[in-house]
Amino acid sequence: MRGVTAAANSPLRILLVEDSDLLLGVIGEMIDEIDGVELSGAAQGETAALAQLNGTKVDLAIVDLELAEGSGLGLLRQLRSDPGRFGGSRVVVFSNHAHAAIQRQCRALGAEAFFDKSEGVEALIDFVEDAAREAAAGSR
Amino acid sequence: MGGNRSGRGDGGAGTARGGSPVNAPRQYVLLACGCLIALTLLVTSNLQSSLGLKALDEVLGQSARLDHVDRLQMLMVDAETGVRGYLLSGEAVYLEPYEKAAAQLPEAIAQIRRDMASRPAEHDRVEGLASLVGAKLDAMAEAVARRTMEGLQRDDLVGKILMDEARNQLADLRGLINQDIARSIEVSTGGFQLTRAIGIMLALGSLALLLALFAVMRRQNLLRGRLAELLRTENARLEAQVAARTTELSQLARYLTVAREAEKESLARELHDELGALLTAAKLDAGWMRRKLPPELREQWHERIERLLHTLSSGIALKRRLIDDLRPPLLKDLGLIEALRALCEDFAMDREIRVSCELPEAADDIDEEHALAIFRIVQEAFTNVRRYARAGSVGLHVGREDGLVRIEVRDDGIGFDPTQLASDRHGLAGMRHRVQTYAGRFEIDSSPGRGTRIVAELPLA
Numbered sequence: 001m002r003g004v005t006a007a008a009n010s011p012l013r014i015l016l017v018e019d020s021d022l023l024l025g026v027i028g029e030m031i032d033e034i035d036g037v038e039l040s041g042a043a044q045g046e047t048a049a050l051a052q053l054n055g056t057k058v059d060l061a062i063v064d065l066e067l068a069e070g071s072g073l074g075l076l077r078q079l080r081s082d083p084g085r086f087g088g089s090r091v092v093v094f095s096n097h098a099h100a101a102i103q104r105q106c107r108a109l110g111a112e113a114f115f116d117k118s119e120g121v122e123a124l125i126d127f128v129e130d131a132a133r134e135a136a137a138g139s140r
Numbered sequence: 141m142g143g144n145r146s147g148r149g150d151g152g153a154g155t156a157r158g159g160s161p162v163n164a165p166r167q168y169v170l171l172a173c174g175c176l177i178a179l180t181l182l183v184t185s186n187l188q189s190s191l192g193l194k195a196l197d198e199v200l201g202q203s204a205r206l207d208h209v210d211r212l213q214m215l216m217v218d219a220e221t222g223v224r225g226y227l228l229s230g231e232a233v234y235l236e237p238y239e240k241a242a243a244q245l246p247e248a249i250a251q252i253r254r255d256m257a258s259r260p261a262e263h264d265r266v267e268g269l270a271s272l273v274g275a276k277l278d279a280m281a282e283a284v285a286r287r288t289m290e291g292l293q294r295d296d297l298v299g300k301i302l303m304d305e306a307r308n309q310l311a312d313l314r315g316l317i318n319q320d321i322a323r324s325i326e327v328s329t330g331g332f333q334l335t336r337a338i339g340i341m342l343a344l345g346s347l348a349l350l351l352a353l354f355a356v357m358r359r360q361n362l363l364r365g366r367l368a369e370l371l372r373t374e375n376a377r378l379e380a381q382v383a384a385r386t387t388e389l390s391q392l393a394r395y396l397t398v399a400r401e402a403e404k405e406s407l408a409r410e411l412h413d414e415l416g417a418l419l420t421a422a423k424l425d426a427g428w429m430r431r432k433l434p435p436e437l438r439e440q441w442h443e444r445i446e447r448l449l450h451t452l453s454s455g456i457a458l459k460r461r462l463i464d465d466l467r468p469p470l471l472k473d474l475g476l477i478e479a480l481r482a483l484c485e486d487f488a489m490d491r492e493i494r495v496s497c498e499l500p501e502a503a504d505d506i507d508e509e510h511a512l513a514i515f516r517i518v519q520e521a522f523t524n525v526r527r528y529a530r531a532g533s534v535g536l537h538v539g540r541e542d543g544l545v546r547i548e549v550r551d552d553g554i555g556f557d558p559t560q561l562a563s564d565r566h567g568l569a570g571m572r573h574r575v576q577t578y579a580g581r582f583e584i585d586s587s588p589g590r591g592t593r594i595v596a597e598l599p600l601a
Contacts, residue, residue, distance in 0.1 A: 020417035026424045065473065066412060073473050096416060096460060100489075101470060101482030117420050118456040121427050 011038035012132040015058040015089070017049045017075065018042070019068040027094070031062070034125065036132035046070020050078055053086040060131055062124070063111070065095040065102065073102075076109035083110075090131065094124055170352055177345050180338070188335040195328030202321045205255040206314060212248040213310045215241040216276065220303055223280045227287050227296065235284065242277055249273055252313070262316065269309045276302040393577040401467075401512055408466035416459055423452040468515045476503040476511040480518055484536055487522050494533035500540050510600055513574055514538070514545055517596050520571050521549035529553025529592060543600055544580070550593040555586045571596065 014031055016039060018024045024042050032039050040058060043049035045068045053061065061079075065072035072093060079086050092113045093106045103114040115124040222238030225231070249270050256266045279299045430438075430445045463469065470479040477499050484497040503511065518536060525534050531553030539546045568584060575582040575596045586592035 020413065020421075022417045022421045023424070026421045030424060030428060071473060096412070096420070096456075097469065097473070098460075099470060099482060100485060101474060101478060105474060105478065118423055118453055121424055122431075 010135060011036050012128070012135045013038050013040040013057060013059045014128070015040060015049065015052055015061045016042045017044075017061060017063040017067065017072065018094075019044045019064060019066060023064075027062070030121075030125070031128060034128050034132060036136050037128060044068045046072075046075045046078070049075055050086070053079070053089060058086075058089040059135055060128070061089050061091045062094050062128075063091060064117075065093060065097045065106075073105065073109065076106060076111055080110045092124070092127060094120070166356060170349060170356065173345070174349050177342050177349065181342050184335050184338045184342070188331070191328060191331040191335075195324055195331070198324040198328075199321055202317055202324065205252075205317050206321075208248065208251045208255055209310055209313050209317065212245070212252060212273070213307070215245050215248055216273065216303065216306060219245065219277075219280060220299065223283055223299070224296075227283060227292075230287065230292070238280065238284070242280070245273060245277060262313075265309070265313065265316075269306065269313065272302060272306045272309060276306055390577060390579060393573065397513070397574065397577050398509060404466040408463045411459055411463050411466070416456070416463075419452055419455045419459060423449065423456060426452060468512065468519070471511060471515050472508075476506055476514060477501075479515055480536070480538065483515070483518060483522065487526070487534070490526070493525075493531060496533070496535045498535075498537045498539075500538060503545075506545065506600060510545070510578065510598065513578055514547060514598060517547055517571055517574055517598075518549065520567050520574075521547075521594050524567055524594075525549070525551045525553065525592075528556070531591070541597075545598045545600060547596045547598070548593065550591060552591045555588050555590045555592050557588055558584045558586055568594075 014037055016024060016028055016031065018027060021044075024044070028039055028042060031037055040056060041052045043052055047069060049061070049063070049067075052058065061075075063072045063075055067075075072095060076091060076093075079089070079091060091111050092115060093103075093111045094115045094117060095102075096117045097103075098116045098119075106114050113123075113127055115121070115127070219238045219241035222234045222236065222241065225234030226238065253266055253270070256262050276299065279296070279302055283296050283299060426445065426448050430449065433441060433445070468479060470482050474482065480499055481497060484495045487493065488495040506514070518538075521536075522534070525531055529551045531551035534549065534551040537546075537548040537550075539548075571594070572582045575598060578598050580596060580598040582597075583595040584592070585595070
């Protein structure tokens with residue numbers, strides 16, 4: 001892949017917010033395979049995710065809407081209300097809630113993209129790859 | 141009193157029949173008594189007046205007889221006075237009253253005969269009187285003749301004796317008639333006393349009757365009042381019972397609704413968390429395999445892999461549909477207003493139906509339970525429109541009116557006759573129950589060919 005050399009310098013740090021252990025594993029592996037990406041953390045609830053975003057630098061948060069505690073929309077709201085505090089991470093939503101109203105709401109709350117868990121995996125991977133390339137280009 | 145007591149005793153068992161049948165015989169008896177008294181009064185008053193008239197006639201007749209007796213005596217005295225004057229003076233002028241009286245005497249005697257004809261026992265006395273008068277007339281005529289022819293005469297002793305005898309006889313006759321008068325008066329007095337006694341009895345009877353009637357009416361009024369009071373308290377008791385039961389049922393229905401929704405929610409969560417994760421993980425892995433497959437195998441495995449992905453997609457879609465049916469997918473995340481708006485959008489996208497949607501600005505004060513009920517009602521109404529209405533447009537209006545939420549869903553579809561509809565069809569019963577569960581008001585306005593309007597008012601308390 002083109003970004004291999006750049007990625008080695010500054011990988012795209014990704015936080016995965018997902019309530020299912022199984023999916024956390026599957027998606028984590030999938031993301032981890034992408035060049036120039038580093039899975040910097042995982043969270044299963046809103047509060048845990050906020051703590052991670054607050055404590056470490058995260059470039060991209062991949063957020064599921066349905067969480068073990070709190071919700072993805074709640075997380076988006078928090079990030080939007082205080083962008084400086086959470087390091088201004090980019091956020092995309094990866095969820096089963098494919099409803100247009102939800103997608104609109106997510107975008108209104110600052111999510112860059114919405115990917116359907118069942119049909120949008122490839123698009124998510126493309127998005128992450130693009131983001132990794134952009135990050136590498138930016139850091140060069 | 142015995143009747144009274146038994147009547148009251150029956151009252152317990154016969155309450156359903158009311159108070160009047162118990163009193164009916166007593167009332168009929170009272171009525172009969174009243175009629176009897178009125179009839180007796182009529183008869184006795186009639187009898188009394190006819191008796192009085194008869195007695196009056198009798199007394200009048202007897203006093204006429206007395207007059208006749210007096211007249212006879214007067215005529216005799218007149219005649220004798222005239223004769224005596226003539227005998228003393230010889231003047232012819234004294235003869236005139238004598239002759240006049242003598243001429244009238246036979247008629248006076250005849251009158252007395254007629255008067256006494258009804259009393260055969262006194263026939264002899266009357267005849268004796270008649271012959272006495274005749275003898276007196278003869279004596280007077282003889283005395284007059286003697287004076288005319290022979291001059292002054294001595295005392296007319298025979299005439300005097302005859303006159304005295306006639307006087308006696310007349311006095312007897314008078315006494316007889318007076319006795320008759322006294323008897324008549326006595327008889328009619330007796331009659332009057334009897335009718336007076338009867339009158340008093342009847343008046344007392346009427347009085348007693350009135351009192352009895354008053355007592356019966358009073359008792360009936362009391363009974364009626366007691367029955368009304370009983371009915372009132374019974375009604376109040378029943379109403380209170382119905383209200384209590386209704387509240388109980390409403391609470392039960394609410395509990396069941398909440399419990400059912402909670403069960404659905406938990407089932408949906410399970411489906412999402414477990415089954416959803418499994419299917420999604422499988423699909424992600426399958427996708428990974430498709431991406432990572434070596435080119436030489438990709439061709440060979442293509443069909444199977446695509447089918448696997450498709451099957452997993454179908455499974456995920458099915459799971460999603462199940463979850464959406466089990467719980468409103470957006471309510472929790474978006475809030476009531478946005479969820480309803482999304483429902484409208486879905487509906488418009490799903491079908492070629494124009495959907496207009498009027499929603500309040502905010503509904504933050506509506507708790508989850510009520511929000512769910514409102515959402516479900518709209519959802520069910522939309523389902524009805526989708527299934528039955530064949531509508532070109534549908535309008536949703538949700539408004540706030542002090543303390544309640546008013547939901548109106550109208551369509552321009554084929555409508556139906558709400559009176560003809562089996563209560564169960566169209567899911568209307570479900571909507572109605574849901575509204576009733578929250579003590580709301582539910583109204584259907586529809587007729588064939590005129591569309592349908594459903595209004596549900598839900599108190600928020």
